[in-house]
Amino acid sequence: MRDAPTVRTDGGRLSIELPDRTAPLTGTALAQLICTAADARLVETPDADTASTHVTVTGPGDRRAEGSSATCPSMTRAG
Numbered sequence: 001m002r003d004a005p006t007v008r009t010d011g012g013r014l015s016i017e018l019p020d021r022t023a024p025l026t027g028t029a030l031a032q033l034i035c036t037a038a039d040a041r042l043v044e045t046p047d048a049d050t051a052s053t054h055v056t057v058t059g060p061g062d063r064r065a066e067g068s069s070a071t072c073p074s075m076t077r078a079g
Contacts, residue, residue: 007037014041018059025057030065033057035072042069 003019034055041053053069
């Protein structure tokens, strides 16, 4: 990936738009991206209600994947 993705936030929602020439991501890669973005939101905004953080990834050809921090394991919450 030569161009950076576009990332937008709106409350508990994150939107990641991948550049046009991005190769299709596997299901595992999409899950990793979604969970990493959701966890980064927790680190950036510790007081946010991260249980409701929703991430949408849009790739070339309007391919979309969605996920939530509620379904992701989190290293920051480990004790």
